[in-house]
Amino acid sequence: MKIVETFADARALGRGCVGLVPTMGYLHEGHISLIDAARSECDTVVVSLFVNPLQFGPNEDLASYPRDLDRDAALVEAARADVLFAPRLEVMYPDDPLTTVTVGDVTEGMEGARRPGHFDGVATVVAKLFAGIVPDRSYFGRKDAQQLVTVRRMVLDLSFPTIIVGAPIVREADGLALSSRNIFLDPRQRDAARSISRGLFAAAAAVTAGERSAREIEGITSAVVDGEAGIDLDYATLADQETAAPVTTLDRPAFLAVAASVGSTRLLDNIHIDPYEGGWVPDVGTRLREPSILYREA
Ligand code: PAF
DSSP: OEEEOSHHHHHHTOOSSEEEEEEOSSOOHHHHHHHHHHHHHOSEEEEEEOOOGGGSOTTSSTTTSOOOHHHHHHHHHHTTOSEEEOOOHHHHOSSOOSOOOOOTTTTTSHHHHHSTTHHHHHHHHHHHHHHHHOOSEEEEETTSHHHHHHHHHHHHHHTOSOEEEEEOOEEOTTSOBOOGGGGGOOHHHHHHHHHHHHHHHHHHHHHHTTOOBHHHHHHHHHHHHHTSTTOEEEEEEEEETTTOOBOSBOOSSEEEEEEEEETTEEEEEEEEEEEETTEEEEEOOEEOSSOOGGGOOO
16 A cells, blocks of 8 residues: 555556545544445545545634544555555645635535535535546445535536445444544443434334334434433434435435534434335444444554
8 A cells, every 4th residue: 555645646556447535534444344345346446534624614623633644544554445645735735725616505404504614625625636536436424424415416516527436324333323533422422422323223213114204203313312411412304315405204315314412522423215115214324343443543
């Protein structure tokens, strides 16, 4: 595995079908599952690692976002990626960008409404990665469901020649969705955070049993999270997989998205719900058997 710092060097190492896994580092099994998917489908796997200041608001955790290049490089190598592209700030943004990407509508609700400018930052850096690396296939986790909708829409609108692959959420054995920010949770906060996946699993069971009303489905999840001390539910919203707009009835591919805060840590989770054999099937993702590598030192 080669570590490179410039787009030109990353591009020069691409052979055949190039798969890109964009990350902000502090990798966990969710990222590794994306690298695995890219490895099985592409000739060259490029993992990018860049904590993108453009997608953090002024009061968000840019300064404290976990960073450990040696740890990440070892994990990327073990996952058999070919290239780790870890640009410095000056390479990614040689100057304050005068050109940024705004993806309308799909970024207006949920995270977009609460984090002004967040999706402009995501879309801009992802557009730069697509332009600079020119991947044939690009891999994103479904955990950031609205981000996935945004990236898909940007690719459609701007004709980036890359196929977007969305991969299932990976969870701790107790159900907590993996996120680099989980390392900030103390044991009590971690307990409270589990209510998010419990709420989603309860909603998934209701969908499997035939529930189709968004209000009912959202209410099941909200009741579980609201019933737990030490966690503040922001929203539980059933949204369209293509537009991220709220839906009132489960009559199209959707995701039930949750955002909640535990102390100063904001957590996102969701289940995707797709049609299958005349019914609706919730995908709750996969679970680890052991504690995540998030807690493993370099
Ligand atoms: O999902 C992330 O880690 C980031 O938003 C991404 C896609 C790498 C862009 O900075």
